[in-house]
Amino acid sequence: MTQAATVETRPARRASRITPVSVFLWALRIAILAIILYGSYLSISSGRLSAAQWRDLFVFGISTGSMYALIALGYTMVYGVLRFINFAHGEVFMVGAMMAFYVANALAVTPLWTSSPAVSLLIVLVAAMFTSTAIAVIIERIAYRPLRGAPRLIPLITSIGASFTIQYLVRGLVGPATKSFPRMEPLRGTFEFGGFVILKTQLVVIVAALVMMGGLYLFVEKTRTGKSMRAVAEDPETAALMGINVDRTIVNVFAIGGAMAGVAGALWGLVFPSINFFSGFLPGIKAFTSAVLGGIGNIVGAMLGGVSLGIFESVGPSLVLAGYEIPAFSQLKDVVAYAALVLVLIFRPTGILGERLAQERT
Amino acid sequence: MKMKRGLKLLALVGVLSLVIAACGGGEGGETTTTAGEAETTTSAAGEETTTSAAGETTTAPAEGLGTIEVAAGDPIKIASLQSISGETASLGTDQVRAIEIAITDKAEVLGHPIELAFNEDDGCSSEGGQTGSTRIIADPQVVAVIGTSCSGAGVPASNVITSAGRVLISGSNTSPVLTSDLAGNASAEYHDGYFRTAHNDAIQGAAAAKFVFEELGLTQVATINDGDPYTQGLTGAFEAPFEELGGTIVISTAVTADQTDMRSVLTEVAAAGAELIFFPIFQPAGDFIAEQALEVAGLEETVLMGADGLLSDTYVTLPQTEDMYFSGPQTPTTDAYAEFVTKYTEAYGEAPIQSFHAHSYDATNMVFTAIEEAATDDGSGNLTIDLQAFRDALGSMTHEGLTGSLSCDDFGDCASPNIDIVQNTADQADIEAVRGNVLISYSREDLGL
Amino acid sequence: MVLVAATGMVATFQPRLVIDPIVPLGILFLYLLAFAFGWMAGQPPATLEGYEPATAGSRNVLAGALAGLLGGLCLGLLLIAITVFDLRGVFINMSPELAEILGFGLPVAAAVFVIAVASAFMGALGAGVHLLSRRVRRALIGALTAVIVFSVLTDLFGQLFAGLSLEPVIDFLYTGRGGALTIIGSVVIFGAFIVLFWWMEGRDSTLRQRVQAMPKGQRSRWQIGAALIILVILYFVPRIMGPFVSQILVTAGIYLLMALGLNIVVGYAGLLDLGYVAFFAVGAYTTAILTSPQSPAFNPEISVLASLPFVMVAAAIAGILVATPVIRMRGDYLAIVTLGFGEIARILLNSEWLAPVFGGAQGITNIPDLQIGPLTFSTPQDYFYPIFLFVLLAAYVTFALQKSRWGRAWMAMREDESVAEAMGVNIVTAKLSAFVVGAILASFGGSLFAAQIGSVFPHTFDIVVSITVLVIIIVGGMGSVPGVTLGALVLIVLPNLLREFSEYQFLFYGVLLIVMMLKRPEGFIPSKRRAQELHTEELSQDAWLEIYGEKGQAEQVPEGAV
């Protein structure tokens, strides 16, 4: 009976449903897409970079991105379980890198360094892993465990405090100077297979990151400990009722996150051979960005987010900004990274793969 | 409701108090005198600037900056204002150590011990420079301040410290903004009483430009900085004289200090048709530019040129930096410097961690010498340091220091080191050899500055 | 203790004497830690309802001594490590001087023994404090703290007495201006404060309680009177305290202005903004560009005062630009995106691309001083007044908004966004308005900052500023204006007064943050509701025992005082 009336009025009424914000957001989306596409068109058509160069940029992005991904795993797992941004995780990474530096430095004067680089690299990786794991667990014990159940802002602030504390303890212990990693001769130069040229360091980074992430995935999906982690992430109270030791599981989460960050720290030293007490900050932020980008709480998402962020950073400036002849566009790579984050979140408010979180608990 | 009315009243009274306060402030600096007189013998200079408006800050304080009395047996106080926290902590810590060594070496001036009364942090920022210098000048006994680490902190610090009649002398500010363009024009932020033993970017820029244009005969140049004020200033200081000489800056671009992939920038540079790339940046970004320049099409023939930030052992031993040119102030190779490094390493457990320690060591010693010249002893050990005479002494002295022979120009630039252009050729084994391979050395006169 | 020694803190603090010539700060700090260990170890278990309260006894002292001993032994090991091995290759602060300080110049074996005994003794003392009655304990600890405060803040007190023309006091208490306390001076201070605290503890009502007990008319008169007195004191503050303290207060004022703004965004509206510094930058750069003759692209050279309306408009636009894309984002997404915006702002200001407008890394210099009519503000003392005025204004705005429909809408949104929307709150305008108000307050801070310092450089607008402001409101007490004020004073003024230790400023920040969050998450002076929020359990108990609660408390007090 009222059918006809509703049909009639509907088009007119629909108009009122379009709020200024959604108009703005859509305009923003379209404008950004247009800017990106036109910029890409301009730079590709200008032929400034050859296909091989584009490929190199991608490979490069993937290798940086896989380090972000490794660090991001720590953020995303902690977030998944405890729902807070562990700001100190960047410092966990830095401590790992610092340890890697000292071990590498000690090894560099031994014949092992040149005779069997793989072994020495492994030693460095393991040392970094253990240090970072230890630090992550200690932070959890001292700073976060007493705060279970506190409002969400509280552990966040604590983690900022922990971040400062670790940075400046490290500064006090080993001094403010920037230290440069010893170079590993066998890792110089490029590696070639089937016409595909890749820097050896990048290859090592990508392979190591893949191994670690694969291992982690299997661990979380298949093992008992991994399953209890997922259970705690889903609902800690129910998990506790099911006989899972929540505290121990959370420690495990921190330990694994720390180990990943430690590996990332050692790898970072290979690619970017200088480190000081402040080096953890930016990679930490980037890694958290990756975690959000991929969909926080989502392990596969963190990996994907990290690699995407690496690629955005590496390819983005040359692809989009260069097209508009913006001077010194590569200076703006971080702008591209953050803009990409905003962009992805405007299109997909819960990240690329979506959150994998249980319902918000209040 | 009561509460609200109270608040409103509070606001009203606040406004009133402001007006009163401002009136007080406007009455010819009366406020500063009451606050300062109690303890400062040098407050006269403070009032001068109270009334000075923007743009005219270069006006020198009037005659008579006052004096500082040091009683017999009391220490002579100096202060350091360096970046000792945060990301740039190593820059300042390095210089603080040099100052401490200088004090230990000197032991006493005119029979008075020397006290580093303040070890202030400039935070490598303008607000750090402002607060730190305000604190230092609150102590009327401080004669001179060695600092700042960063030019950004130097801008407000120079204003505050020189207005109080004291001297600021820096071992690592290189920005022309703080002194002059070396062509006789004082910069907007130059204040009488500011000195520095670090070279003005303008000297190095001009030397590099002259070398590229006249000796290499190249006219199409690209510059790359890393967004750091130092490197951005230096590329700027290169570009202006280079264009004046008739060259063309085909592209002026930048990377970030943590960037590892330089290919896109280098491709851009290649596309612009650069014959030479001037990138006065630091490691490790500099490593990546040199390494990746070889891989970019169109840059095979392009000449690379860096500056002092890249003159290190780990850099010149990179195979890709072969044949590269570097500009940089003549470096101390004297025994005195070697001896300094030994002392440094003994005292602090590590070798010098940055490159401006020697400059601060020299700056500190210049201060000592100037005090010795300007101070008068009343015979019983009481010292009177006339601040104007102290400034004059600094301005007119010639000091043989670790970094060479220092004498100040009219705008506080004391370092006029010869700028060496060196080349890293195949037979150079290490940094010392590269530094020794001087192709040409420009003095300030050579550059017409 | 080992960490403290190994990070070089002891060696840095050592030259600063607390009491001349017997107590240097480095060693004092070290053994205060032993004291704290002992205190913690000797703490009687929390009193539970229905159980006999545990009485402190020799067991506690023993525990304290053991804790102290443990710390001391670790320290001894460190000392042995330093003297036997050369660890400076890695740990640069483990120098022979440190060994000298730690070992009191004794041979190693003797030194280790002395350290262990001294630490155990301090630990036992720390635990023993629990044995004292509450009144004695408070008086003793209060007086000790007073001595340390007087000594450590020697600059502040020196300036205070000098400003009041009380030089004889300085000469009596201190070894000179900025010097350490004399032995007599410290004894006098200790004595005075013991008496003071003893007396205060003996009184049964605080000033605040008495004011609250007054009839309404009298109370408001009293409050206005107090406000007037405070204003008069504030009026003389810069004159008495001299340029350095004024400068610190000016800096604190600028941070306070930002903190009040962020308090609206985070405290009221619950929007965690980690890129707040961007608005500060907008204010500073707008003023810089409009007023400085050195502004690269566009220099109308108007006065700072005339730039304020433009600053406001620019900040409002920036607030809307940041807020719009994040309107539908929640919680941590918001945090990271705003953080990204903050970084974007800094990078763009520093970039080569926009250098023709913003001056790139070289910044913009030569910003004129603030001028109002014929008055020029140039010294830190001068700036104290306008900044104070702005802070007052911001506090007023905060109060006014809190008690308006906007304040309620923000709080509702913070509590539960979707319910707020279902109850008629337009989330879009509420979020936009919160960001805009916050942005404007921060931009005024930026504008005054630019005028006071006279130059702006991009690296000033670092994320650390955002974090510091956030820390101020959290440590002070979110949502509470007095709390935020205290937060700014503690976190800005204190580190600035102790600038020679600024190497360790952030270490202390870090430790302070952790300890605060663990022990007192609601901040120093929490807003009433937030305190309740964080102690819900106790509260629901109160709701049950509303009547018994007060009675119970009244019974407890005399018991403690006996």
Added chain:
Amino acid sequence: MPMLEIQGLNKAFGGLRAINGLELHVDEGEVVSVIGPNGAGKTTFFNLVTGMETPDEGSIVFDGQDVVGLRPNQILKLGMARTFQNVRLFPAMTVLENVMVGQHSRTKAGLFGAVFKTPSQRREEVEIEERAKEVLSFFGTRLAGYRHDQLSMVLSYANRRRLEIARAMATGPRLLLLDEPTAGMNPRETIELTELIGRLRSEKGYTIVLIEHDMQVVRNVSDRVVVLDHGVKLTEGSYDEVSSNEKVIEAYLGRPAELGA
């Protein structure tokens, strides 16, 4: 014309069809109860009507206006207000403030007015407070006096439910949607609330839609009962008609515990 007219309403979460082709109308002045076993889609139905979720298909016409796609605050302004099954107050706000928030969409003072305390803003503030107190007085002494300034989190469970209703009343609605108002209350409180719902209609003239599990309450207050199961309307009619309907009994028999509740 009915006050609320719902046609062909569909909503699915992933594969689960929470609401499936629902048709429903509510006339002015009616009290309609929506009952059904757990997971029948009752709360989803409320969420759709109030705009907190968007339907996949169908129309919701309130007072002659299609509200599909409007934001919750816009819908509220049209005169529809709700409470929540799991009591969602603003815990850190006082009782009075909770109710004052409810009037947000009925008031209009701008930021400028709030900062500068213009006369119109002050008048409005006074009105808001008066109205809030008036609404609270509807509950007798339960939420009056010193309770005004208590944080809502310290209230007892029943008082929270009452406060939620007060907050909804303050928004000035014509249609009230109450989601299990008596859940968790003891028998005495339940009786009291049942009376209250009656008064809401008789004294305030609200039209009411009620989700309820307590059949006593449903019988006492409703003019009409709608039964949902698996997102489908099983039947509707008076309480007696519905309670004897076979399909309804069947639906509940699967979960016999429900009926007893």
